[in-house]
Amino acid sequence: MFAINSRSYLLPNVVMRMLFIRKISSSSSYITEFQSLLGNENVQTNDLDSFNQDWLKSHRGKSDIVLFPRNTNDVSNILGYCNQNNLKCVIQSGNTSLVCGATPWQNEIIISMKKLNKILSFDEITGVLHCESGCILQNLEEFVKQKQRLIPYDLGAKGSCMIGGNLATNAGGLRFIKFGPLHSNVLGLEIVMANGKILNLMNSMRKDNTGYHLRHLFIGSEGTLGIITKVSIICPMDYKFKKIFLVACENFNKLIELFQMVQEDFNENLSCFEMMDESSMNVVVENLRLPYPLSRSYPFYSLFELSANDELSLDQRFTKHYEKLVNKSIILDGTYANDSDSEKFHKLKSYRESISEGLRLDGCSYKYDVSLPLNVYYEVVNVMRKRLSSSLSSSNNVVRICGYGHMGDGNMHFNVTSKKFDQQILNQIEPFLYEFVAKNNGSISAEHGIGVKKRKFLHYSKSDEAIKLMQQMKQLFDPKSILNPHVLF
Ligand code: FAD
Ligand code: MLT
Ligand code: ZN
Numbered sequence: 347m348f349a350i351n352s353r354s355y356l357l358p359n360v361v362m363r364m365l366f367i368r369k370i371s372s373s374s375s376y377i378t379e380f381q382s383l384l385g386n387e388n389v390q391t392n393d394l395d396s397f398n399q400d401w402l403k404s405h406r407g408k409s410d411i412v413l414f415p416r417n418t419n420d421v422s423n424i425l426g427y428c429n430q431n432n433l434k435c436v437i438q439s440g441n442t443s444l445v446c447g448a449t450p451w452q453n454e455i456i457i458s459m460k461k462l463n464k465i466l467s468f469d470e471i472t473g474v475l476h477c478e479s480g481c482i483l484q485n486l487e488e489f490v491k492q493k494q495r496l497i498p499y500d501l502g503a504k505g506s507c508m509i510g511g512n513l514a515t516n517a518g519g520l521r522f523i524k525f526g527p528l529h530s531n532v533l534g535l536e537i538v539m540a541n542g543k544i545l546n547l548m549n550s551m552r553k554d555n556t557g558y559h560l561r562h563l564f565i566g567s568e569g570t571l572g573i574i575t576k577v578s579i580i581c582p583m584d585y586k587f588k589k590i591f592l593v594a595c596e597n598f599n600k601l602i603e604l605f606q607m608v609q610e611d612f613n614e615n616l617s618c619f620e621m622m623d624e625s626s627m628n629v630v631v632e633n634l635r636l637p638y639p640l641s642r643s644y645p646f647y648s649l650f651e652l653s654a655n656d657e658l659s660l661d662q663r664f665t666k667h668y669e670k671l672v673n674k675s676i677i678l679d680g681t682y683a684n685d686s687d688s689e690k691f692h693k694l695k696s697y698r699e700s701i702s703e704g705l706r707l708d709g710c711s712y713k714y715d716v717s718l719p720l721n722v723y724y725e726v727v728n729v730m731r732k733r734l735s736s737s738l739s740s741s742n743n744v745v746r747i748c749g750y751g752h753m754g755d756g757n758m759h760f761n762v763t764s765k766k767f768d769q770q771i772l773n774q775i776e777p778f779l780y781e782f783v784a785k786n787n788g789s790i791s792a793e794h795g796i797g798v799k800k801r802k803f804l805h806y807s808k809s810d811e812a813i814k815l816m817q818q819m820k821q822l823f824d825p826k827s828i829l830n831p832h833v834l835f
Contacts, residue, residue: 407450426542439511445797451832479510498525502699516566518793523754536576540824585653593680594644619754708763
């Protein structure tokens, strides 16, 4: 009895040791291989915390290696080797994903795109920018601003997110209402396929009807079909003058009326229309220590931007518009800034842009980014608030329930925070929230993507047939599933 027990106890230990030795030797052999492919300085095997940790600090991966390709050929060599040796990878640009898309789920090899950061060319007449995919959004914005152009999207994460990450997630952000999705502005891409082959889809022409529009498959594919290495994007002319308005309303219906009136009066001048509720404003005031921007706290706010070339006429039109808003009791209070007063302009914008940072400081964020028709856009917050307050006790540590978002395009960011992660809170939100969204024909992800976090809820927004087709595409592009193997499916 004893002998059998001790053998069965010992055997797994021996096997474990052998497996351990195999893992070490195989991982050290691929590390050596990557070092010879990329040079030692482009292979990092220690101090990997910031690469393994997601932005929300909700998940920590266990990868022991980060690769820094310097150009398309490096990416091609890496994937060629990984595909041959069945090594799984996760692609990381700015690592600002809010759905754990860019951090290893297990111990995948991290491919960091930060060294592919060159601006390749800019056409002053057409506004077409060619760049590598690891360019930081803010750097691109600053570059094209000197040419009186702008990047047709704008995110709070612009200081760290990269254009390749933006395309892979089909990021939305603040200018969506004016310029639409990235699909309408991206003219071409260069992709490295899972087997290492380079697919050149670079293009500078706006019109091209020569068969399937392959580039669109990669926009929003969250790194599951290939690695974006180069981008060609059209940068529209910037307006000479911009004004940002922060106004307060008594209730959500007044915000809808405001949205309608601003569209009627300013149409092509409207470049963003955002909303936030009182609780969202409070998180910025409390956690980031900003003063209330208006004379006191209000139930709802809108932040909207108007742009024009003729400042005088914009001012005159706005004076009339403002009188109408006040006479009809649409707004209770408001302030504005011209972009010539850069400090005030960016300060006003930051009340909206820094909400996610403020929420992160509460502890744990349960973050949702759904699309909903305007008639139920804010109802989701009311419904969830009621549900959470009746089902959870005070011991559940809910700090805040709030709603803010890109109201101009129907994208609501419903968020709950607690001091620490609490499974009971999560169970009260999911799948109830997604059922609400599906019942109202919305989308469970308007912009952040599915990543790893929302995989099991994909069916609320996609039919079985559509998911099957997506899986077949994944099989065709990446048969060994080496690219972001835990993302999306
Ligand atoms: P990462 O987080 O590094 O990667 C995102 C996904 O794309 C991952 O799945 C990754 O594997 C894949 N990927 C990255 N690079 C490539 C590549 N070159 N080729 C193929 N796949 C790749 N999102 C919005 O849509 N709108 C917003 O307004 C917005 N605001 C934000 C504000 C803050 C403060 C934060 C933290 C995030 C915000 N996000 C927003 C979410 C996030 O910034 C976006 O998803 C952004 O586009 C990700 O870019 P990134 O460079 O950080 O990509
Ligand atoms: C935003 O619009 O602020 C971003 O999408 C980030 C978030 O949802 O918190
Ligand atoms: Zn957003």
